[in-house]
Amino acid sequence: MITVSGLTKRYGDRTVVDDVSFTLEPGTVTGFLGPNGAGKTTTMRMMTGLVPASAGVATVDGRSYGELPNPGAVVGTLLDASAVHPGRTGRTHLRLLASAVGVPAARVDEVLHQVGLADAARRRVGGYSLGMRQRLGIAGALLADPPVLMFDEPVNGLDPEGIRWMRDLLRGHAARGGTVLLSSHLLGEVEHTVDRLLVIGDGRIVADGSVTSLLGADGVAVRALQPRALAVALEAAGFHVEREDDGVLVVADASPAEVGAVAAAGGHVLVDLRPVQRGLEDLFFQLTTSPKGNLR
């Protein structure tokens, strides 16, 4: 389990990460969301000891990253896909990593095949596309098949097929009991991959919960043959109703069953009845543009 407690980073008077705390459980994929400059990358770098924290601690199974006997065997990280020597081939790069982590050289060919880079293994990394570098970085993270994966914007540069592959990889890792922390600004991708969301804005965690709880139903949208009559009936039943231009009635703080019951009691014919869900994008902007927003 990964525990982050009160992690803070200050540069002079500027606080870029402010008292960030969360835990990551095995078997889950956690999405780490926030606009550029919100503090995602700095938080992940503090968790791995690359950036010294001004305050707070981050531990993996009770030990700080630097105290792990062989960190690469416990945490597979991809923080910057461009952090590879452009003059080395993909295979050479991974063989160097394999030596440092302590896995057999044969494992390099396995992960190259796993990430779809077997054919490009002998090419210099300087000639790789961004997507290929992402895959190479992921291959490096997977060398030891570690229990924890920590990826910063891993789908940058990946094509749709690559994004789907990434999603399956991360879901599969969690299904095997692994812990995954995934930061991304591609909100749709995160929504379909993660179990849980951590939203960071201005260096603070502004939301922490399951996707379902954060994007839960926010009312009901209903269409009827006679919308005006149904609206009157719903208001008489104590519901607040908003009328949309296209004839849809949006009933706040109601469930489909409650609206259906009112319609049935009044003999109203419905042509559509569905819960209204907040989009992830709406939630994201609502939380990260409001300095006081906090749904924890």
Add this chain to the structure above:
Amino acid sequence: MTTTLTSSAPPLGATVEVRRTGPSLPSLVGLEVRKSLSSRSGIAIAASAVVMGPSGLLLAALDAEFGWVAAPMGVVAMMTGLVLLALGVVSTAGEWTHGTVQTTYLLVPRRGLVLAAKSVAVALLGAALAAVSAALSLAVIAAVGVDYLNWDGWVQATVVTLAAGAVFAVIGAGIGAATANTTAALTVLYLFIMGVLPLVRVGKPELGDAVDPAHATMLLAQGMEETRSILILAGWVVVSSVAGWTLTHRRPVQ
């Protein structure tokens, strides 16, 4: 709410044989040697270090005569050492320039150990490359020197050439770690050693002679000012290594 997923796939790490502990210093040294020789810049520096001395002697032989082996070997020791400065710089500053330091510290977070491994690795590489350069240079001197060459002191000159290869590479590694910028480190080092110090030696010879590592190497190879030369070179190694460690161990990797 947390959802725990299970799968029939093999548990994590079950199919991969992984070392349980971090790499030892010897294995890190081996890794750093492989890193230095796995890029074109590293190979180019290594090749230059090997051929710089003997090719310089061949060019010098066009209008000069070699009578005493230790004299041209002193120049070879200095030239080879100056080339191998770059090997050390690239091994440390190059990692910051290319961003690969991130992966290095993610896998081995003990930065002091990493710097020590790099210093030992470039010292070994430097000495080995300087040994080849020294052997080729001796062959050149034997081939183009006067008929009755004076071989007095050739062993010391050869040993100093090897030592210079190691010492200058370690100095480069320390300064590279301190600056974290390949271009800056190389510019500062070469400008200072090949530009500023010779000028200082013209204006204030005592001061220049007291700090110039290139001049000290040349004198040491020829068996002159031995104690002072050793102290100067040792001072450079200590100062650069301490500077490298001090400035590296808490530097954020962005």
